Amino acid sequence: MSVSVVVRAARKMLDEAGLHGSFLVRNLDSGEEIGFDADLEHPVASLVKVPLAVATLERVARGELDPAMPVDVAPGGITTPGPTGLSRFRHPARIALGDLLYLSTSISDGVAADALFDLTPPAAVAAELRRLGIEGIAVRHRISDLTDTPAERLGPDDAHLAHSLAIGAATPGRGHSVTQLDVTRANAGSARAFVDLLHAIWRPSAIQPTSAARVRELMADNVLRQRLAPDFTSDASRWSSKTGTLLHLRHEVGVVDHTDGQSYAIAALTESRVPAVQQPGSEATMAQVARTLHDHLRAGAPPWWG
DSSP, X not given: OOHHHHHHHHHXXXXXXXXXXXXXXXXXXXXXXXXXXXXXXEEOGGGGHHHHHHHHHHHHHTTSSOTTOEEEEOTTTSOOOOSSGGGGOOSOEEEEHHHHHHHHHHSOOHHHHHHHHHHXXXXXXXXXXXXXXXXXXXXXXXXXXXGOSHHHHHOGGGHHHHHHHHHHOBOTTSOBSSGGGOTTTSSEEEHHHHHHHHXXXXXXXXXXXXXXXXXXXXXXXXXXXXXXXXXXXXXXEEEEEEEEEETTEEEEEEEEEETTSOEEEEEEEEEESSOOSOOHHHHHHHHHHHXXXXXXXXXXXXXXEO
């Protein structure tokens, strides 16, 4: 099957699931890749926790931060709600910086991420990415800023209305009336930019090897495994990833390491046209599209992206 046919089929699967977005799969050793709309910029939601982890660990490697440093978190002191993690704590907590990294990256704990942003603000994370030569990821705000959306104002019973607004209020230039969905104001990036980041983590040159190794461990321990993980986890492969979710956004970026030594970075950044909170079928389709592209590339097909 030709590459163009594979990509057309992948686009069709995505469209039939009510999704549109960007995909990129890259062989981390040969550099060959396949995908579509890989340079389109998207708001990235919790994907920003990966560059946050990199920046924090680079500061640790330079001796600017100590992973054993205790950080006090008061209940209600950081307004970043979530289903797990520190937002559910009822009592003051003292947590080491290294453990905040685990909570932020592996559990996707927004309170832990904002505690890290207190130490390395968004502008400093962005500067760290530039120092490392990683382009195309804009880090502009804390995780707590993601909680001021129509979903929080309307409440859970009217979540479908918030999703309808998110779907219908975008402009042709990728602007949006919801700040967190406007690529000129939100944390944002492309599938290519995140694959470049993963490439730098899995095949480090500018990133300190200790920093890269710890980020790989944190992503391997990711507990949110409902999207791409079912199609990339097996006895013959390991899937390490980070998800991002906000209103109609459904993202995942990660690397599949095969036991034969080959590794593939994958970025799937999608937006749903369906005004619903729970969409397991759409998430299964994301995995199917990513797996289709990966399998074609792994089979030795000529690289191409469109």
